[in-house]
Amino acid sequence: MSVVYVSPTGSGDRSGSSKANAAAIDSLNSIVIKAGEGGTVVLAADEGAYTTTRSLTITGSGVTITATNRDGTSGVAVFEGSRAENWTVGQANGNELFRIAAGADNLVLENMHFVNTGTAIRVIGDVENLTVRDMEADNVRRFFENLISGEEQTATISGLLIQNVDVSGFSKNAIRLQYDTNNVLIQNVRGDSERQDGDNFAMGVHLDDTVHDVVFQRVIMENAIQTRDATEYWNGDGFSAERGTYNIYFRDTVARGNADGGYDIKSSHVVFDNALSEGNGRNYRLWGDDIVMRDSTGRDPEKIGGTTSQGQVWVGAGGDVTIINSQFEDAGTSTIVFNNEGGALHLIDTEVELAEGARLTSGPVTGLSERDVDRMPPAGSSSYEPSPAPDGGEGLLPSLVGLLEDVLGEGRSVTNLLEGLSHDLLASTGSSRNFEFSTNRDVSWADDPDALAGYLQDTGSAQTGHATETWASDQDIATPADLAGIDVQFMASPDLPDLPASAFLLNSGEGAYYNPGQGNVEDGFSFLIA
The missing domain is CATH 2.160.20 (Pectate Lyase C-like)
Incomplete structure (x- = not known):
């Protein structure tokens, strides 16, 4: 895994090896390939806007493209396109920016702001496990779509997360999905067309x-x-x-x-x-x-x-x-x-x-x-x-307590639900947090695999082989009372065994996935309350 750096025009030897030698944005794809699976491409967030009006095709896989400031703190990379600032029908739609090619799997794009752009992100071939999060877009035709290009027959996305996105001003769509795209979570997203008119x-x-x-x-x-x-x-x-x-x-x-x-x-x-x-x-x-x-x-x-x-x-x-x-x-x-x-x-x-x-x-x-x-x-x-x-x-505390009481039966207290807690992001409303819960008994997957009972399948359409939850808050959490107002979404795989309701599964952390092969939960804490 490696970290490589990009700025609007590049600097130093433009190799991407450091901030002082940042590559130019026009060479983004070669930098993504250089970062490699598990690598990170860091966009300079405080060195001016990226005024690229041509498309940037990405063919590399397994890379996170993010943005930071000079001091290393998280930032937002601003991209300015060719769409007229006060677009009206008859004017050019504007440029496409990111084009994600077939096989560019397991990508994460985050911390970006698109201004006056035709399409901010377009998937042009079949890909898997794409994450787009913490984005803003102002005055676009579309923020996100999948549409084939060249000789591709489909541009199916299998596993898509679009999260924490605000789109202000679009004439066609905020989000367009087609082909056999599946296993999609769109969360904490606002799209306001602002009545941009004339784009049928x-x-x-x-x-x-x-x-x-x-x-x-x-x-x-x-x-x-x-x-x-x-x-x-x-x-x-x-x-x-x-x-x-x-x-x-x-x-x-x-x-x-x-x-x-x-x-x-x-x-x-x-x-x-x-x-x-x-x-x-x-x-x-x-x-x-x-x-x-x-x-x-x-x-x-x-x-x-x-x-x-x-x-x-x-x-x-x-x-x-x-x-x-x-x-x-x-x-x-x-x-x-x-x-x-x-x-x-x-x-x-x-x-x-x-x-x-x-x-x-x-x-x-x-x-x-x-x-x-x-x-x-x-x-x-x-x-x-x-x-x-x-x-x-209704918030996490009353809804979760009600669910647990239903599972555990009368006479079982859940007021001591919260003994330990951790959170990692203190950002804007809807920011994700990681929480650690425990009660009378903690049961790991490996210790008691038969105790997978009592999970809540809220949608009936969760990803195969995964059990995920997302808990979101815009405030610091220190006591059980602070949980009021936090919403919770439970998703569980229908592939998990349907056992008697004697335990309840909680996963903490966004993107905490059940790993059937290892019998654990990755990137998060897991507890079975029984």
């Missing part, structure tokens, strides 16, 4: 072909629009997934202010948990089969323009949707709360508030009780006013 079919996230096993957690997509004549259909979705995609999970996600669908989902096997959709033409536009929505909210849909209807939930022909313990609120008279155009729509314990004069249903809806419906005075055709995003759920 703007969508915050677009999933196509047979993309599958995708988890969205704490992801916000807003303000995608395609302005057309009043007699035409206006596009613009927050989250869009085409037929053929499957196993999609939304947790603590937000779609807001999009001209068409907040969530326009044709996928099969979809779960929404604690989703919010507000101020979109149709908050939830659902076409796929086996779609389950739990503990979610639709609020104040707004028809921005064109021929679309204004509604909370729209179900297309062939759709099969079950909504559980959710709520829909709106004082707009133009709203159709539940519009079923040939599918199946079933409600369980779901509450509705709607304006007097608004339509509650169009088409068949089962499970809707009059006691769950309240009418309110109207506030115009739409009552949309932007509101804060959800806070990420």
Whole structure:
């Protein structure tokens, strides 16, 4: 493993051997290859912007590309492209920056800020295990996409993490995934189109072909629009997934202010948990089969323009949707709360508030009780006013305690859950931390491999052979009480044995993976609470 250095124009002998001899950014790929598997390429973060307007193709594997300041502290490398600062339709889209070639596996790209760029990151061939994190992008056509180039037939990504990313101003997509891309976690990401208009079919996230096993957690997509004549259909979705995609999970996600669908989902096997959709033409536009929505909210849909209807939930022909313990609120008279155009729509314990004069249903809806419906005075055709995003759920402490009590049974105290603790990143909101937990008994994989019981499979679509969790916080944690407000996501492999619930698995640290061959958890601590 080696560390090599890059700066905007290079310095010294430009070999990359030290900061004083940093290579120029134009030679990035040769430097990646020089770093080798397990190596690190360090971009100078405080020596000016990288004004590269040509593409940088990466063919090397197993390398982390990061950025630091002269003093060695973590920094952000700024890349300035060729897209017009105040882009409008008809102007050039701008340059592509990073192009990741087939076989460039196990790459990590982090600590970068893209400004005025056509596409920041494009995967052009099949790759595995790609991580993109701690990024910002301002005024791009797309932040991330996979699209073939040259003689490649596919650009499938098997294992993708996009984390801690903020995109402000996009005309096409924040993220576009296609081919057979699979095992994807998109976490702590915000994409605001800022209503960049005229680049047809703007969508915050677009999933196509047979993309599958995708988890969205704490992801916000807003303000995608395609302005057309009043007699035409206006596009613009927050989250869009085409037929053929499957196993999609939304947790603590937000779609807001999009001209068409907040969530326009044709996928099969979809779960929404604690989703919010507000101020979109149709908050939830659902076409796929086996779609389950739990503990979610639709609020104040707004028809921005064109021929679309204004509604909370729209179900297309062939759709099969079950909504559980959710709520829909709106004082707009133009709203159709539940519009079923040939599918199946079933409600369980779901509450509705709607304006007097608004339509509650169009088409068949089962499970809707009059006691769950309240009418309110109207506030115009739409009552949309932007509101804060959800806070990420009920927090780790109450949810985890509840889960543990369910597993351990009554009479087993979990208030002493936290005895030891460690954390490593004290950065911005949503930064990841490593925590160490222990209780009455610690059981390692090697000591008691049969005690893999009681794990929580939250999505049903986790990576084969892995059990991972991500815990996030924006504050220092010192006591159990401090855990309130921290969200937790549990993912467990369906390949793990389905044993009686007598123990509970916790892994600490982001990217802590269960290693079946070695019987341990790598890059983190593991405890079984029994």
